Amino acid sequence: MSGLHDQDEVPLLAVRGLAKYYGARRGCANVSFDLHQGEVLAIVGESGSGKSTLLNLIAAELEPDAGSVAYRLRSGETRDLFGMGEAERRLLFRTDWGFVRQDAAQGLRMGVSAGGNVGERLMMTGARCYGDIRATAGDWLERVEIDPRRIDDGPRQFSGGMRQRLQIARNLVTRPRLVLMDEPTSGLDVSVQARLLDLIRNLVAELGLAVIIVTHDLAVARLLSHRMMVMKGGAVIEEGLTDRVLDDPQHPYSQLLVSSVLAA
Numbered sequence: 001m002s003g004l005h006d007q008d009e010v011p012l013l014a015v016r017g018l019a020k021y022y023g024a025r026r027g028c029a030n031v032s033f034d035l036h037q038g039e040v041l042a043i044v045g046e047s048g049s050g051k052s053t054l055l056n057l058i059a060a061e062l063e064p065d066a067g068s069v070a071y072r073l074r075s076g077e078t079r080d081l082f083g084m085g086e087a088e089r090r091l092l093f094r095t096d097w098g099f100v101r102q103d104a105a106q107g108l109r110m111g112v113s114a115g116g117n118v119g120e121r122l123m124m125t126g127a128r129c130y131g132d133i134r135a136t137a138g139d140w141l142e143r144v145e146i147d148p149r150r151i152d153d154g155p156r157q158f159s160g161g162m163r164q165r166l167q168i169a170r171n172l173v174t175r176p177r178l179v180l181m182d183e184p185t186s187g188l189d190v191s192v193q194a195r196l197l198d199l200i201r202n203l204v205a206e207l208g209l210a211v212i213i214v215t216h217d218l219a220v221a222r223l224l225s226h227r228m229m230v231m232k233g234g235a236v237i238e239e240g241l242t243d244r245v246l247d248d249p250q251h252p253y254s255q256l257l258v259s260s261v262l263a264a
């Protein structure tokens with residue numbers, strides 16, 4: 001995928017010098033990047049390279065030891081996430097941000113119906129009319145290729161792929177501008193993965209979403225992202241346009257990563 005943005009516009013997200021240590025062990029350190037509206041950034045690297053730590057820092061689920069994350073609000077004002085009050089940040093995350101987790105059970109309310117899962121997020125943006133909420137939830141189920149007649153079924157009655165699609169509907173119904181995704185397709189059958197990736201790709205393009213996607217799968221990065229960052233040992237060792245990094249990796253570790261996938 002290739003895509004360009006206006007270099008002059010203020011980034012949606014600006015990450016500077018982010019670091020997290022677990023005791024003496026480096027989770028990630030010295031990570032800086034900008035993300036613009038509509039841009040998809042893949043974070044790749046082997047297990048333990050720091051991908052989840054970085055994503056969880058950006059989601060403010062972990063406290064950084066150093067660094068900042070600035071976000072441009074809909075009002076145009078840019079704010080440091082860690083300087084915000086807890087309530088303000090929570091509201092932002094529930095409306096303007098999404099977080100699609102690898103394990104759908106962590107991103108869904110498993111005891112609540114499909115319609116309830118989608119409607120709940122909508123209510124956080126102020127929707128109150130039951131009929132409208134139900135109709136919008138039904139529309140979103142259709143958009144993620146779930147039969148809207150299953151609106152009253154719970155996620156426990158859904159397959160793994162359907163759960164992930166429901167999680168996507170729940171996250172996108174509020175029309176967020178930024179969505180974090182943590183290995184959204186791993187653990188699913190290959191054919192289910194392909195369908196889900198196709199769906200994600202179309203929705204991201206249609207809604208003009210900015211996305212940070214963590215994946216260990218370079219094919220996922222190739223398909224979805226404009227830019228990618230390669231992490232190793234908690235540090236970003238290479239960063240650039242996805243096609244460039246995959247076709248012409250500069251760092252020996254990225255070369256190894258790319259060639260080992262090609263050889264597989």
Ligand SMILES: Nc1ncnc2c1ncn2[C@@H]1O[C@H](COP(=O)(O)OP(=O)(O)OP(=O)(O)O)[C@@H](O)[C@H]1O
Nearest residue numbers: 022025026027045046047048049050051052053054
């Ligand atoms: N809660 C924790 N306590 C101690 N060390 C941790 C903790 N979480 C992560 N680490 C360490 O931080 C480093 C980065 O781990 P992280 O989970 O961010 O990597 P990752 O690339 O997301 O790996 P995976 O793909 O396996 O999830 C690793 O050395 C890991 O052992």
